[in-house]
Structures are given as C-alpha cells and as structure tokens.
Amino acid sequence: MEQSRARAAHRRAKLDVPPRSRLRSPSVLLPGFPQVRLPLVALLAAACVAGPVHAPAHAEDAPADHNRALRRQLQELTTAPGGPPGAIAVLKRGSRTEVVRAGVAETRTGRAIEATDHMRIASTAKAYSGAVSLQLVDRGKLRLNDTIGQVLPRLPRAWHRVTLRQLLNHTSGLPDYTADPEFLDLVTANPRRHFDSRRLVDFVAAEPLVFRPGARYAYSNSDNIAVALMAEAVTGRRYEDLLARLVYRPLDLRSTSLPQGYRMPEPYMHGYDVTPPDSPEDLSEVLSASGVWASGGIVSTPKDMTAFIRGYAGGRLISDRTRRQQLNWVDGASEPAGPGENKAGLAIFRYTTRCGVVYGHTGNFPGYTQLIAATPDGKRSLTFSLTTQVNKTNKPELLERVRAVEENFVCALLRKA
Known part of the structure; x- marks a missing residue:
C-alpha cells in the first residue's frame, strides 16, 4: 500500500510539467492526458497564430428550416469562449446527405470547411480496431475469450x-500508457518524437493491473494498442494492412490512413488550442501520430467517417452472431462522453437520447473533438467534428454544451421525414 502511494505521489509530481519556454503553454490534452499541459516551445513559434476569425456559416447542402436552427447552434459553439474556430456536421438519411457547418477550416485564410477535408479522428479510431478484430473473430483467427x-x-x-x-x-x-510519467516526459520534450507504436504498452509493462479483469469499466488507451497487436x-x-483490407476497401474509404508522422494531408481542417484571451494556436501538425x-x-474526412459509421454501426462488417456479442452493454461512457446516456459495447457505444438510440464513438485529440453515430440499421448517420479539443477536464462547461448540441443533431437525424 505504501509503495502504491509513493508511486502515485511521484506520478502527480511529474505530471506538473513546468514551462520550458517563454511561449504560451496552451491547454493541450492528449487522449488520456487529463492533467498535462504541453509546452509546445519552438514548434508553436513556427505555427500559424491568428486572431479568432469566424466566417459566415456556409450554406448546407440541403437547406431546411430545422437545419437553420442546427446551423445557428454550431455557429454559437464557434463564438463561445474556448469554442472551436470551425465545426461541421454531416447528417445522412438513406441516400440524402445534409452538411451543416460554421466557422472556418483555417483562421489565416478564412476558408470554409468541406466534408472532404482531412482531420485527426482521435479515439473514434478505436472503432476501427474493433472492426478489424471482430472480423478476425468471424474468420476464426481470434476468439473473444482469447487472452x-x-x-x-x-x-x-x-x-x-x-x-x-x-x-x-x-x-x-490494463494501466493506461498515456498516463505514464516517462511517456509524458518524452512527449513534452519533443511532441513530434517518433515512437515505436508496437512498443507503446512497454511504458507500463512494470505496472500491475489496475483491477481484476472484468471487474469494472475504465477507459484505457492501452486496450486498443493490445487489440491491434493481437490482430x-x-x-x-501489419495493422495498417489489416485496416486497408478489412475496413477501407469494403467501405470504400479513399481518404483514410494511419500515419506515423505529424504531417497532415491536404486539404485539412486546422485544429487549434483555444484558450481565451489568447488567439487560437494551430496544433494541426504539432504531435506525432506514432504515439x-x-x-x-x-486521419480521415467527414465523408469517409460517414461511410465508416454507417457500415460499422449497421453491422455490415460482421456476422449477426458476433454482432450480438458486440452489443452486450456495460456501464461506461466514451471519452469524451457522447450525447444522452452512454453504455459501452465492444469498441462501440450506445447513446440513448431523448429522441432515440444511436451507436457510435467519440474522441478528442489536441485540436479536434469528434462524434460518429448511426442508427442500429446504419441507414441514418451523423458525423460531428469540432476544430478544438473539448473534454471534461479542460472545458467541462463547454463539453456539456457540445453534448446538448450533439443530442439536438441526433434528434434531427431521427426525425421522421
């Protein structure tokens, strides 16, 4: 017990990272990094720093009265304190697609966001590892009870x-490697550091399990690293090849990739740290994806993510037998929490809103916040993307506002024609 307390005290001390530069140290929270502000030093000196520019909302592809209200809600998010410079939502009902957007893809140019712009999809990537591993279960390569x-x-x-x-x-x-002091020190010292992705869980190899397997729910980034290694x-x-064979090709995802570096493919939505009263700082290419x-x-686009969640939530990729296992729910919320009441399945979450149920996943990463969701039959879907990071630690009040707006979008998605 005393040893555990000493370890916890040591971790808390190391997580309080002092600034290493006179440059502003923005609230950059990695997935699973609830207490760390990255001093991005010289990298941000070269990044585009511009004032908060909010261009008029772009007209949606299929104008409607309810979409004007939705667009206004997105616009209000972009002008809220700490809100994103840009926001886009893609609603698809059958073959009909509606795009609602506000703000800009880049503050320097004022360019409008497009559904074909690239972005970091954050922890919604965990659903993709679920798509790979559950197909391997169907093919007899893996079993859900394999250890x-x-x-x-x-x-x-x-x-x-x-x-x-x-x-x-x-x-x-499994202990979360993204909370390990050594890993955090390395990221802090060099955010663009290239990690051996297949050795990430080695950072916590000396740690015991946090609790007995199956005893309770605790969101951990280590889980999906281990899933990919099992696959x-x-x-x-290679996991990248499995994604291409089992996910990208069957769902015709032409603008989706799993990079190792920090560069973003053009065109892309720029992701920002927004910490008033300072101007937004561009974080799009600050961090290496290898970590x-x-x-x-x-990295994907709203268009590709729409195709993915329709296929994944709708059960197109796996057998009915495996899907029944996937949809055994336990108490647990995605990170950040999605709209309504959250329950966790196998690499998917159930969001029970006041208007009905959708399946999906959320995610947040420096510069980006994501929600992908679809009806259980996959016929109606929502992709909801913001160009700043919002979670319960860095912006709890804004997160509740975002969740309310997400629920309104789900209600619009489920509304009868």
Whole structure:
C-alpha cells in the first residue's frame, strides 16, 4: 500500500510539467492526458497564430428550416469562449446527405470547411480496431475469450488473463500508457518524437493491473494498442494492412490512413488550442501520430467517417452472431462522453437520447473533438467534428454544451421525414 502511494505521489509530481519556454503553454490534452499541459516551445513559434476569425456559416447542402436552427447552434459553439474556430456536421438519411457547418477550416485564410477535408479522428479510431478484430473473430483467427497470454505471451505475465472481449469494452484493467510519467516526459520534450507504436504498452509493462479483469469499466488507451497487436499476431500482417483490407476497401474509404508522422494531408481542417484571451494556436501538425497509433492516430474526412459509421454501426462488417456479442452493454461512457446516456459495447457505444438510440464513438485529440453515430440499421448517420479539443477536464462547461448540441443533431437525424 505504501509503495502504491509513493508511486502515485511521484506520478502527480511529474505530471506538473513546468514551462520550458517563454511561449504560451496552451491547454493541450492528449487522449488520456487529463492533467498535462504541453509546452509546445519552438514548434508553436513556427505555427500559424491568428486572431479568432469566424466566417459566415456556409450554406448546407440541403437547406431546411430545422437545419437553420442546427446551423445557428454550431455557429454559437464557434463564438463561445474556448469554442472551436470551425465545426461541421454531416447528417445522412438513406441516400440524402445534409452538411451543416460554421466557422472556418483555417483562421489565416478564412476558408470554409468541406466534408472532404482531412482531420485527426482521435479515439473514434478505436472503432476501427474493433472492426478489424471482430472480423478476425468471424474468420476464426481470434476468439473473444482469447487472452493476452495466449496471443501475446511477451507482454507482462500479470496481464495474461485479460481477454480480447475485455480489451474491447474497456474492462481489462490494463494501466493506461498515456498516463505514464516517462511517456509524458518524452512527449513534452519533443511532441513530434517518433515512437515505436508496437512498443507503446512497454511504458507500463512494470505496472500491475489496475483491477481484476472484468471487474469494472475504465477507459484505457492501452486496450486498443493490445487489440491491434493481437490482430497482427494471429494474421502475420501489419495493422495498417489489416485496416486497408478489412475496413477501407469494403467501405470504400479513399481518404483514410494511419500515419506515423505529424504531417497532415491536404486539404485539412486546422485544429487549434483555444484558450481565451489568447488567439487560437494551430496544433494541426504539432504531435506525432506514432504515439497514439491504433488508439487514436487515424486521419480521415467527414465523408469517409460517414461511410465508416454507417457500415460499422449497421453491422455490415460482421456476422449477426458476433454482432450480438458486440452489443452486450456495460456501464461506461466514451471519452469524451457522447450525447444522452452512454453504455459501452465492444469498441462501440450506445447513446440513448431523448429522441432515440444511436451507436457510435467519440474522441478528442489536441485540436479536434469528434462524434460518429448511426442508427442500429446504419441507414441514418451523423458525423460531428469540432476544430478544438473539448473534454471534461479542460472545458467541462463547454463539453456539456457540445453534448446538448450533439443530442439536438441526433434528434434531427431521427426525425421522421
């Protein structure tokens, strides 16, 4: 017990990172980094720093009275204290697509956001690792009760009883590598550092499980790293190749990738740190994706994410038998929490709103906040993207406002024609 307390005290002390530069140290919170502000030093000196420019909202593709109200709500988010410079939502009902947007894709130019702009999709990438692993379950390559010890024996013996099922619904008890002091120090010293993505969980290899596997829910970025490693181990293929074969091609995702570096493909929505009264700072290319990999490193577009969530939430990629297992719900919310009441399945969440139920995932990453959701049949979908990071730690009041707006969009999605 005393040793655990000493370790916790040491971690708290190291998480309080002092500034290493006279430059502003923005509230940059990595997924699972609830207490860390990254001093981005010289990297931000070269980044575009501009005033808060909010261009008139772009007309949606299919104007309607209710969309004017939705557009106004997005616009109000972009002008709220700490709000995103840009926001876009794509609603699709059958073959009909409506795009609602506000603000700008880039403050320097005032360019409007397009549904084909690239962005970091953050922890919604966890759904993609679910799509890969559950298809491997269907093909007999993996079983939901396969353990880390059976598939990844090199990982710590203390973790060997954890199953694929527990990794996918965040009941594994694996310690979160993104909260490890050594990992945080390395990111702080060099945000563009290239990590060996397949060794990320080594940062917590000496740590015991946080709780007995299956005992409770705790969102951990380590879970989906282990899922990707299991998929590689049983197929002999790189996770990036599995994504291409099992997700991108079947769903015709032509603008989706899992990079290792920090560069963004053009065109892209610029992601910002917004900390009033300072001007927004561009974080789009500040961090290397190698440090999040299967847990949150994918780059995509609203158009591609719409196609993904319709196929994934609608069950197109997996058998009915595996889908029934996927939709066994436990108490747990996505990070950040999605609209309405949240329940966790296998790499998917159920959002029960006042207007009905959708399945999906959320995510946040420096510069970006994401929600993807669809009806259980996949026929109606919502992709909702903001160009700043909003979560319960850095902007709790704004998060509640965002969740309310997301729920209004879900209600518009589910409204009868």
